[in-house]
Amino acid sequence: MSLLETRNLTKSFGRMVAVDHVDLTIADGQLTAVIGPNGAGKTTLFDVITGRLRPTAGRITFRGQDITGLPSHAIVSRGIARSFQVTNVFPELTVADNFRVAVLSTRRFAGRHGVRGSAARAPAEVARLLREMGLQSYAELPCAVLSHADQRLVDIGLALAGCPHLLLLDEPTAGMGPAETVAMTHLIRHLAQHERLTVVLTEHDMQVVFALAERVVVMHQGRIIADGAPAVVRDDPLVRAAYLGQ
Amino acid sequence: MMPADSLAAYVLNGLVQASCLFLVASGLTLIFGVLGILNFAHAALFMLAAYLAAQVSAWSGSFWVALLVAPPVLALVGAGLEWGLLRRIYDAPVAYQLLLTFGVILLVKDLIKLLWGTAWKTFSEPPMFCGTLMVLGRPYPLYNVAYIGCVLLIGLALWAFLHWTQTGKVVRAAAADRDMANAVGINVPLVYTGVCALGTALAAIMGVFHGPMMNIHLDVDQDYVVEAFAVVVIGGLGSVPGAMLGALLVGMLDAFGILIIPRFQMAFIYMVMAAVLVFRPQGLFGVRETRV
């Protein structure tokens, strides 16, 4: 069974169609990269899947359940998490508290451990997340004083806190220097391989895409124009036209 | 159905109230539309203008001199306020903007007390507008009618300024997108100061005209503070035509309320304001984002 399936998914803003009848299927465990020139509709696609925007038409199915039109918090508690292109963390809370918020809220609503259980388990979970992201030494600092790259790590950590099945990363290496990009690539690969997590990411950095992705989906003006193994997609004439024609 | 002459009186009263509200609300909505700040102190500034007008009228013996003096002086006050205070809180959370402008109210009130004491003031209308007009056989104060006419002219002039002059278009551009306007080379800080001055001048005009109609005292702004907000909300934050329509609506409700819902006419206006905020927060013509 596929993890996520969109059928005929469309999102338009007045006459401008950002996502145009997209049929996309994500299989369990498959690290997928969604690429395309600016304005192709990648972030809008993420927004619609995660409930930030309501689709104009089409359906989204996640693990067999229809999640079209549900509010974001409901979608998140079903197991889809995302990080943001513009880093989106709780700036005045400490790093540890950022993770604590995510841990306490998703556990509560997933109902996995009950109220008392979740409060008891929370410190261990928070510590685990700090270790995963390598942020232990910053645990008690407010997020606002962290560097851009570290805030991005907190953002991803927030997404991981709910033990999601599907993790959507929106341009995870945006604005990062070469060393940080390499570290992020290692991290994403680790998450995909060791955490039973299906990762879908959008990217502009082709090196990251080809280093990580098992499958590449190319979007252009809201439509999917290519879909397959990285090497195949790289040589696709339509894809070349889309990038070069810009 | 009531006799036509009484109806006419009610309508005229409604128009007078609408005129007062329009002058205060248009300034408020302009300042919000362009600067993004909701100026609590706006109504207090109109009160300052009223006191100043009373003083000038006492010195010169003429209403018209007061009308010539008060608005420019208040425009300077408004500009000074923007330059000195509001400029520093553009990007601050709303709470601090409201706190600051609330503090300004306290300052203005005590300044008035310092200069003029707590006695009630009044001054008379110009001889030109003295007397009554026969409206459908009933006498009605000529001054009120003249007031309505003046405000109508001012409203039209304001609209023309915003839509037909270069400066007006610049103001509207800055209202639509501050950063873009800056990037295009418009001197945004100057525009802000100018808009503040204009808005305050409008409120000042109201203050001058208000004097002959009603007594001036330290609590006279209370009548208008929240109603002005109601007008701005109903019309849409940042929209001058909205302020016009909103003022008309609220003014008429004020006048006719007693007839329609004799018991809760005061609450009715706030109910309308609440209803607009719940069902159509952007009001009649507003454009700003409203939801979380």
Place this chain on the structure above:
Amino acid sequence: MSEPVYRYLGARAALRRAMVGGVIAAAGLALVPAVVSPFQLLFATEMLIQCLFALAFNLLFGITGLLSFGQAAYFGVGGYLAALALVHGWTGILGVLLLSTVGAALAGLVLGYCCVRLNEIYFAMLTLAFGQMLYAGAWQWAEVTGGSDGILGVPRPPLRLLGLTLPLDTGLAFYVLVATVVLLATLFLWGVATSPFGLMLRAIREKPERAEFVGIPVHRYRLAAFVLSAACTGLAGALVVLLGHTATPEMLFWTKSAEPVMMSLLGGAKVFLGPALGVLVYAWLKEWLSSRLVDYWMLVMGLIVVGCGLFFRGGLCGALVVWWSARLAQRMSYVSTRDPQPDQIVRADGSS
């Protein structure tokens, strides 16, 4: 940073602080009647009620990030419910207090439901509109609310608890009741603020959208905070009516709503007891200024308020924190965290 950094305490630490703080507060409150005159005791009682009002407001503002300009609505609802009940013969004071609390909470539920969907300015304006609506209603619904005069001559029956009957006519007895109620309510608010729920409210304050994406149903949580705040505000309203034996429409006017806003900002909204400090400082300042300057204390007060808005965003508590941390920084070495050295970071896969 010019404001204190909040760190989640955890249940045990929060409980410890509550117990220690509660004991110190109780001791302090118990001392007050011994050192002040009966007139000042009346003033102290009034200030305690104001503190509760401000703390309840700050649950919404400082913690959840919602600026309500209409809290007076629930103050008035609680007050009028108490007045009506007592005037119609209710004799159980605790029952009356409960009625006010629950009634205000219900009002908060109904009105809050409409409000929490809006953001910032629109939320503030809607709360203002609702407050004025209720004010106008109280003013004009004369048969029930007594119109512009309000309800006068509200009795203060004795407290009946565990078989004992304790008269409350004296200033001292009433002060003890108010102090106890306010202390208990404050401890309750502390519990809410330091709970996981409180942490999530703070997250909502910071970034409502990110909170949504972490699984928090933002509207629901905001509504819950709104209802809790309204309940405590209603309780304060009931106490004030018992204090003055009257309920008037002025309790619902927007300037009454502005009071807790000012107090919280003056004292510091990000610190739990900041608003209480704001109440005390404002009251003391007002007394001091008006005795020195008689007629023009508002001018100085206005200057202070404006100054706070410009320079001391964190209020008094924020300024204290800045001063304190500046002194600490001089004593201890201060490590900058802006540019972390790469070799100090160990990533998940062991690479540096």
